[in-house]
Amino acid sequence: GxxxxxxxxxxxxKSYPGGLTAVKDLSFRxxxxxxxxxxxxxxxxxxxxxxxxxGLITPSSGEIRVFGHKVAPGAPVLSRIGxxxxxxxxxxxxxxxxxxxxxxxxxGRPAEKAHIAxxxxxxxxxxxxxxxxxxxxxxxxxxxxxxxxxxxxxxLLVLDEPTNGLDPPQIHQMREVLRRYAATGRxxxxxxxxxxxxxxxxxxxxxxxxxALVAAGEVGDIVGAGGEATFRVDxx
Ligand code: ATP
Numbered sequence: 466g467x468x469x470x471x472x473x474x475x476x477x478x479k480s481y482p483g484g485l486t487a488v489k490d491l492s493f494r495x496x497x498x499x500x501x502x503x504x505x506x507x508x509x510x511x512x513x514x515x516x517x518x519x520g521l522i523t524p525s526s527g528e529i530r531v532f533g534h535k536v537a538p539g540a541p542v543l544s545r546i547g548x549x550x551x552x553x554x555x556x557x558x559x560x561x562x563x564x565x566x567x568x569x570x571x572x573g574r575p576a577e578k579a580h581i582a583x584x585x586x587x588x589x590x591x592x593x594x595x596x597x598x599x600x601x602x603x604x605x606x607x608x609x610x611x612x613x614x615x616x617x618x619x620x621l622l623v624l625d626e627p628t629n630g631l632d633p634p635q636i637h638q639m640r641e642v643l644r645r646y647a648a649t650g651r652x653x654x655x656x657x658x659x660x661x662x663x664x665x666x667x668x669x670x671x672x673x674x675x676x677a678l679v680a681a682g683e684v685g686d687i688v689g690a691g692g693e694a695t696f697r698v699d700x701x
Contacts (some may be wrong), residue, residue: 466531471495471621471652472518477527487513488497488526489676495621495654495669500647502663502684505673510654514673515625518654519548523659531621544574547619548660549611549627557599561590563600563608569616580618587645589638604635622646624655628662634681640666664688 467473472495479488488510495501503511516522518529518634519545520536529534534542555564562585569579585594588608593601601609611627624643628636645667647653657663663670663684669685672680 469497469531469532470530471497471499471532472501473530474514474518475528475530477514477529479510479517479522479524480525487523487551487676488517488524491676491678492527493678493681494650497652498650499593499669500643500655500667502667502670503673504658504660504663504670505652505656506658507677509658509673510676511658511673512625513676515548515623515654515656518623519543519546519581537665539633544617545619546619546623547614548623549614549625555598555606555609558597560596561585561594561598561601561605561612564609565613565616569615572616572630573615577617578680579616581616584612584615584616587615587649588642590646602635603656604631607631607635608639608642611639615646618649618651620651622651622653624653626658626665628657628659636662660688 477488480486491514503514505511516526517537519538520538520653523538531542531546534540536542562581564621565581569575569581588611590605590608591622593605598606607627614622628639631639643653643655655666667684669682670684671678672687
């Protein structure tokens with residue numbers, strides 16, 4: 466039944482005040498263990514979709530179900546989703562590990578096992594976890610933010626453009642983090658505006674353009690079947 470399906474999105478629509486429809490009648494599902502790349506150019510509606518999934522904003526119509534439970538702001542099922550958004554604030558004078566312990570205590574779920582050590586290991590920060598965050602590079606900060614999203618080893622990890630602003634070596638490291646998380650058998654949903662990135666990190670892909678789904682399937686089918694020809698990125 467649906468209780469085993471990490472994500473089902475059905476006829477999801479979001480219009481912002483002022484009339485812009487950022488997401489239009491979007492439907493797709495993600496099966497356990499898949500790494501789904503949500504691909505589309507700037508403004509395609511990826512962030513709006515992920516913000517609805519994270520319970521940050523309410524759909525205009527349609528619904529999102531995570532393990533069968535309807536997602537809404539404040540819904541209990543949100544505790545089963547780990548989410549990364551760019552620009553997570555860390556306390557610069559504390560170590561990476563201390564920041565994560567503090568964050569976990571602040572979630573109000575400290576009694577649950579945080580798996581802080583495992584999350585840090587997957588994030589690949591090595592001994593730097595004991596150094597102050599103010600000494601971290603952008604890539605290290607971003608991987609610490611991913612580690613934060615992975616605390617509790619959520620069954621569904623949602624990442625909005627985790628490689629944004631990173632240089633090629635940092636992007637490579639971020640990909641390794643996604644691979645290691647996916648190797649634990651958990652499900653990942655990751656957005657990107659880069660076809661090559663989705664190709665290298667994801668098992669499946671959903672392509673969005675102007676709020677609507679334009680293609681979906683296994684990465685090999687979408688990318689191999691002329692996906693490059695039909696998908697154009699609107700920014701370099
Ligand atoms: P990006 O790569 O920039 O994150 P995206 O695919 O995530 O792009 P969204 O951020 O979801 O796209 O934006 C989709 C559309 O909705 C854009 O036209 C954007 O300007 C508009 N939009 C986003 N947030 C709001 C808002 N709070 N109010 C009004 N319009 C918005």
